[in-house]
Amino acid sequence: MHISLKQGVGLFLHLFFLGNFVAGSLEYVFLPARKNPIPGPLTMLVIGVISVGLVLLQVCRES
Structure with missing residues (x-):
């Protein structure tokens, strides 16, 4: 299963906002x-x- 651009951006935003919180x-x-x-x-x-970095790692793992 490949991660789409929308899923990658969503994952980044979730991690970024959670990290800031x-x-x-x-x-x-x-x-x-x-x-x-x-x-x-x-x-x-x-x-x-x-x-x-975490999003890129996840994309590489899914590829």
């Missing part, structure tokens, strides 16, 4: 000086790169 929640809970639960730009970049 988890990272933002953990930073908000464990860093009391944080005013909002939105992760910083560097954290979002790292989560995005990891999400792309």
Whole structure:
């Protein structure tokens, strides 16, 4: 079974949003000086790169 472009983009978005939610929640809970639960730009970049890597790994496994 091959992953379509729509499924790949959907998988990336799910992983990216889940990663941002988890990272933002953990930073908000464990860093009391944080005013909002939105992760910083560097954290979002790292989560995005990891999400792309996981999607590419899944595409390679399905091929």
